[in-house]
Amino acid sequence: MRSKGERLRRRRSAGSRLSTGSASELQQYSELLHASPTNPYAPFDSKIDWEVARWAKLRGPGSNAMTELLKIEGVCDSLGLSFKDTDALNRMIDNLPGRPAFKREEVVIADEAFEVYHRDVIECIRALYGDPEFAKDLILLPERHYADADKTIRMYSDMHTGKWWWNTQKAVERETPGATIVPVIISSDKTQVTLFGNKTAYPIYMTIGNLPKEIRRKPSQGGHVLLGYLPTTRLEHIVNKASRRRTLANLFHSCVSRILRPLKKAGEFGVPMASGDGIYRRLHPIFATFVGDYPEQLLVTGIKTGECPKCPVPHNELGEYGDRDKLRDIEQVLNALSSITDGNPLVFVKACAAAGIKPVQHPFWEGLPYVDIFQTITPDILHQLYQGVMKHIISWVTKACGAAEVDARCRRFPPNHSIRLFTKGISTLSRVTGREHSQMCQILLGLVVDVCLPDGHSTATLIKAVRAILDFCYLAQYPAHTDETLNHLDEALQQFHQAKHIFVLLGIRSDFNIPKLHSLLHYIASIKCFGTTDNYNTEYTERLHIDFTKDAYRATNHKDEYPQMTKWLTRREKVLRHEKYIKWRVAGCPPPDVPQTDGMPDPRDLGSRPHLRMTRHPTVKAVPVSTVKLQYGAQFFEAAFARFVVQYHEPRWTAFQVEQAAANIYLPFQRLPVFHKIKFWIKDPFHRGLGSETSDAVHCSSIWA
Known part of the structure; x- marks a missing residue:
């Protein structure tokens, strides 16, 4: 179905090319490398030389252990290695071309200097946009998708199907025709890097909306x-807590402003950049969405704790079903922020208070073009739904039904496909993860069916409330939405608000003024603006902490760690980039569509994964065939097994031929091992090429079990 994005391109030449036929990114890499015409592995002498180097940087032990291995007599000579220790290997890798290097800067706040390590954001965008593996997948123009031939039912999926990209494209086209929008997606979150102690890191990540969400949400694809x-300082030397909070907020915005400052000019006037196929376009990188949990959202927007970071609803009305499309007035906020230039601090503080924000000095988004910071705040499935709303609902249900009854019902659940059994109950669990809350949601409705509530209250209202919020939870995670499914999402939220009073009648809650519960009102507007929620789920960036922060910290000596962490990450990226180049050289053509990861099986290489997986040892050993027939219900086991043997050897035979041959099959055993669980994967029946499969499991047990 033709989209209106195509008509926009013809009318305004949006996304037009500046030049064609330029050298691709890999060709430019080859020139920078001064590549050898005969040795594709250069600067490494041979394939084994490169393979050992790659293993040492991506999978190998620490630097000292690697040096000790190489110093064993005969190892380097036997393998023909060009490096004798880790320092020599590091010098070779440091000379390879790579992504933009980290630089250290000092930010002075309250007469105190803080270190911030960061990269050039424009060069990072250039690296992502120019990656040859993403060239065929890049999205250059907004589109309108419809679910019907009459184009009356709008469909939303990826970011380019939402209204924000469409509206921004038209706004930029009015000033500079022929623009290509690059939606910049920013995420930040503190994370613990040590199991003991209190050592934290504060990474900030970036990706671009031009990459399909199937690439952005997989860390192995390298889309972030x-x-x-x-800086992770707590400023404990500032005794006044209010002053400390203001200083921390100013420190955050000052650092992020330093990092994102190049987006102001580039977003307004554009920057020529080449995609991985060598085609140049004028790109306008524009800050589109911020992905973070509730504290990060408040820090970014400058809103007080306990309030909504998107709309001006009072705190005592957060629990009501209200206007879901109303946002804070960005013009009023910008005018209040500009009053700081008057030189009167009291006027600035009062203006910010009237606008409903904290008195933050020059937030990082203040001068960025085409940015409404309250619109950029997006839903968060992990922290808002599972770790927020559903966490509260599970707690309320446990109090309503009684912890002992809930745990007893959990223990009575029979085995089910892809459902976790909480054999010890859920009331005593501590430090519950988002995945565990998701697993609890799968059985939550079964926990409240026919339960006896105190004081004779109706169970029907409780079931209605639980079912409505579960409907919302699962509808909100649809990978594609239409106007009709969004109406169902809204209806589910309305039904929950109509039935939530049951928790008040049971004495569990007195009000529902919870910011995360209120945030559910904004899901529909965000989906219409930026696509479905799997475009900006914090679950993806939480996974990035492992690769970019935790593993990097473990590779240091834990003293002055940031220079070591940045150097470790830079070398790792260079090795991965050189691997792509080698595959391109060895194949004699552009690199394959399937990206290479750091040694792990690629998630899109579905043919390499076995579609059945069993435990190494059977559940029960040496079970007689007669027992299999009687106690496991496999009454026709011998006949079915005989047909399987024939079909395995002769897969093209007809059913009649198989039956005839199976009659002559003799089973040379009377006992066999039995597995009570088999895990398997199902391919996408629609062949959409999303690179994912559905996992499931088969459970069986003896009638005596």
Whole structure:
């Protein structure tokens, strides 16, 4: 179905090319490398030389252990290695071309200097946009998708199907026709890097909406870039807590402003950049969405704790079903922020208070073009739904039904496909993860069916409330939405608000003024603006902490760690980039569509994964065939097994031929091992090429079990 994005391109030449036929990114890499015409592995002498280097940087032990291995007599000579220790290997890798290097800067706040390590954001965008593996997948123009031939039912999926890209494209086209929008997606979150103690890191990540969400949400695809590390100081020397909070907020915005400052000019006037196929376009990188949990959202927007970071609803009305499309007035906020230039601090503080924000000095988004910071705040499935709303609902249900009854019902659940059994109950669990809350949601409705509530209250209202919020939870995670499914999402939220009073009648709640519960009102507007929620789920960036922060910290000596972490990450990226180049050289053509990861099986290489997986040892050993027939219900086991043997050897035979041959099959055993669980994967029946499969499991047990 033709989209209106195509008509926009013809009318305004949006996304037009500046030049064609330029050298691709890999060709430019080859020139920078001064590549050898005969040795594709250069600067490494041979394939084994490169393979050992790659293993040492991506999978190998620490630097000292690697040096000790190489110093064993005969190892280097036997393998023909060009490096004798880790320092020599590091010097070879440091000379390879790579992504933009990290730089250290000092930010002075309250007469105190803080270190911030960051990269050039424009060069990071250039690296992502120019990656040859993403060239065929890049999205250059907004589109309108419809679910019907009459184009009356709008469909939303990827970011380019939402209204924000469409509206921004038209706004930029009015000033500079022929523009290509690059939606910049920023995420930041503190993370613990040690199991004991209190050592934290504060990474900030970036990706671009031109990459399909199937690429952005998989860390193995390399669709995210680490922009830098922000200071993690607590400013404990500032005794006044309010002053400390203001200083921390100013420190955050000052650091992020330093990192994102190049987006102001580039977003307004554009920057020529080449995609991986060598085609140049004028790109306008524009800050589109911020992905973060509730504290990060408040820090970014400058809103007080306990309030909504998107709309001006009072705190005592957060629990009501209200206007879901109303946002804070960005013009009023910008005018209040500009009053700081008057030189009167009291006027600035009062203006910010009237606008409903904290008195933050020059937030990082203040001068960025085409940015409404309250619109950029997006839903968060992990922290808002599972770790927020559903966490509260599970707690309320446990109090309503009684912890002992809930745990007893959990223990009575029979085995089910892809459902976790909480054999010890859920009331005593501590430090519950988002995945565990998701697993609890799968059985939550079964926990409240026919339960006896105190004081004779109706169970029907409780079931209605639980079912409505579960409907909302699962509808909100649809990978594609239409106007009709969004109406169902809204209806589910309305039904929950109509039935939530049951928790008040049971004495569990007195009000529902919870910011995360209120945030559910904004899901529909965000989906219409930026596409479905799997475009900006914090679950993806939480996974990035492992690769970009935790593993990097473990590779240091834990003293003055940031220079070591940035150097470790830079070398790792160079090795991965050189691997792509080698495959391109060895194949004699552009690199394959399937990206290479750091040694792990690629998630899109579905043919390499076995579609059945069983435990190494059977559940029960040496079970007689007669027992299999009687106690496991496999009454026709011998006949079915005989047909399987024939079909395995002669897969093209007809059913009649198989039956005839199976009659002559003799089973040379009377006992066999039995597995009570088999895990398997199902391919996408629609062949959409999303690179994912559905996992499931088969459970069986003896009638005596």
